Amino acid sequence: MNKKAFYHKSKNCWNQYREKHKWTRIENFPDGIDPPQKVRIYRQNDYFRLQFWDPAAKKNLTERVDGDLVTAIFRAREIEERLKHFRSSGLGRGKLKxxxxxxxxxxxxxxxxxxxxxxxxxxxxxxxxxxxxxxxxxxxxxxxxxxxxxxxxxxxxxxxxxxxxxxxxxxxxxxxxxxxxxxxxxxxxxxxxxxxxxxxDPDRGNLMPSGFRNPFQGKFRQTESVAPDLFGEPDITVPMAAQFLEKCDSYQLQLFALLIFYGLRASEPCFLFRDNLTSDGWLKVVCLPQISYRTKGRRDKRLPLLEPVRTLFEKQFRHMDSGLLLHRRSVWGGTEKSLLLSYSLDEITKEYTRRCRKSTNLSAEQGIQIRDQLLQEAGGLKYDHIENEFRRLADQLSWPAKATLKDFRHLFSTAMMNAGMPEYYRKYLMGHAVSKSAISTYTHLDQLREHYLEAAQRQFLPLIEVFTKRSNELVSAA
Incomplete structure (x- = not known):
């Protein structure tokens, strides 16, 4: 087909379908009816088109209206009301992919x-x-x-x-x-x-048309997963934990004492500083928003140190007054040097702030990368370091694969419950919300040390004896 024939064919098609697809704007309204101010009404074939600027969608939108002119005007009034009060037509983003x-x-x-x-x-x-x-x-x-x-x-x-x-x-x-x-x-x-x-949500995403029904909403589904049977002992028992402590070397003993005796999450020891140890025998596990660290649940807590654990930390860090409480094995053993090894929390915070100021439009992810690099230079350890130390000892003891690092938390919570510790205290030590009711605001945990020491004597006495014996052996060997 040559260009001339193609032109005539296109012209014929346009003449044939022109009237069907042509938009004719309605400008003359019946007497007594004011035309819409923000919505233009067009007639196309046997229906009407509404066209308007939607500030929420940031573009012109159109809507088809089947019916007579009165129906189109009524719908235009509805859209104008929404544009006036909500700055949105309620049509969302149209064909949102x-x-x-x-x-x-x-x-x-x-x-x-x-x-x-x-x-x-x-x-x-x-x-x-x-x-x-x-x-x-x-x-x-x-x-x-x-x-x-x-x-x-x-x-x-x-x-x-x-x-x-x-x-x-x-x-x-x-x-x-x-x-x-x-x-x-x-x-x-x-x-x-x-x-x-x-x-x-009109106040947040505002992407869906008004009247949109979320098919994912509601509790209509039923999962096939079955809740575990909580009857029986945890996968790591007190005798198993005693064997574990007997196998620990000096580095591992200080590391796993906090996980076994206090049920810490495996990531929490990575953010402990010497500043967290108090002179009256407490270890504070707190959020550090100044370096973009928050504990899971964003809750601070303090742990009453057992005397053997307190003695171990005092002996281990007698030569260093500041810095992280725990380090990587290579740094602890002296095979790796860290430039910021003796930096206190205040010094780490100042260095973190200085490095963050070098970046423009710093995102939260970039802030965490700077923090992790800073702690790396301070000799800090990560979750993987703790996991590797645990797995090494677990393999030596031929523990089953189902016994994991997290089972120390299961052991701690189970032991505290069996010892009769009040639930508020147990939740506090686990780092959970003690309650959502208003009474929790008025309830102060003023006997934490007494309740913990009593529970530890009832349930952890074999572990305390093994820990004390192993600690003395390692000190004598050194």
Whole structure:
């Protein structure tokens, strides 16, 4: 077909369909009816089109209205009211793609982390959960049948649940480990539900049209996971912990004393300074917002030190008045030198502030990277160091694989309960919220040392004896 023939054919098609697709603006309204101020009304074929600028969407939007002119005017009035009071038409982003929704939500989470509302680790966990949703909606069948996030329905939720049920994943995200089915999909579904709640909220995401119903909302699903039977002993018992302490060397003894006798989370010893030890026998485990560290749950606590544990720390650090309480084995053994080894918490804070000021528009993630590098230079240890020390001893004792570092917390909580420690005190030592009721504000834990020492004598006496004996042996050998 030559250019002239193509031109005539195109012109004929335009003449044929011109009237059908032409927009004719309505400018003359019946007497007594004021025209809308922010919404333009057009007639197209046998229906009407409303066009307006939506400040929330930051673009012109259109909406089709079937019916007569009165119906179109009535709908235009509704949109104008929403634009006037909420600066949004309530139509959302129109054909909002799943990918766009994911990017906007993750950007919102990152801004919250930068503002200090949530931990950057939470952003990473959410991103990992949302990656499953991203892979699901990118499947050819799903992207064809449901290309927009605004038209998801219950059927899509069921398909997503089925997808998660059959999904093969690696343990802890490591690519080289053996794949297995997901133990529970509840967390992933909760994260996706939260994303759509945020998107539909007019005061937050404001991305969904008015009247949008979140199909992920509600407790309609039933997980296949079964709650564990709590009857029986923890995977690490008191005799096992005694064997563990007998095998510890000088470095391991100081490290695992805090995990066994106080049930600390494995990451908490990494942020303890000499400043946390008090002269009257307490060890303070606190948040350090000045260097972007907060304990899980964002709760401070203090631990009454057993006399053998207190004596061990005093002997170990007699030659050093400041710095981190615990170091990497290589630094502790003298095979690695650290430039900031003797830096106190105040000095670390000043250096952290100085380095952060060098960066413009510092994000929360960048702040954590600076902090971790600073603690690395101060000789600090990480979770992996503690895990490796634990695994080395556990292998020597031929412990089963199900016995993990976290089981020291199970042992501690179980022992404190069996010793009759009041629940408020036990929750406090575990770093949990003691209560959500108002009475917790008026309840002060003024007998923490007495309750802990009594419970330790009842349940941990064999461990205390082994610890004291092993500590004396190591001191004599040195």
């Amino acid at each position: 799943h990918q766009s929704l994911l990017e906007l939500y993750q950007s919102h989470l990152q801004r919250r982390a930068d503002a200090g509302e949530i931990d950057p680790k939470t952003v990473r966990r959410y991103a990992s959960a949302l990656e499953h949703y991203r892979c699901f909606v990118n499947q050819p069948l799903i992207s064809t049948t449901c290309p927009s996030a605004t038209n998801i329905n219950r059927e899509l939720v069921l398909q997503f649940q089925s997808h998660l049920k059959n999904l093969q994943i690696s343990s802890n995200g490591h690519p080289n480990t053996e794949k297995h089915t997901m133990v529970s999909s509840d967390y992933v579904l909760d994260v996706v539900r939260g994303m759509y709640i945020w998107a539909a």
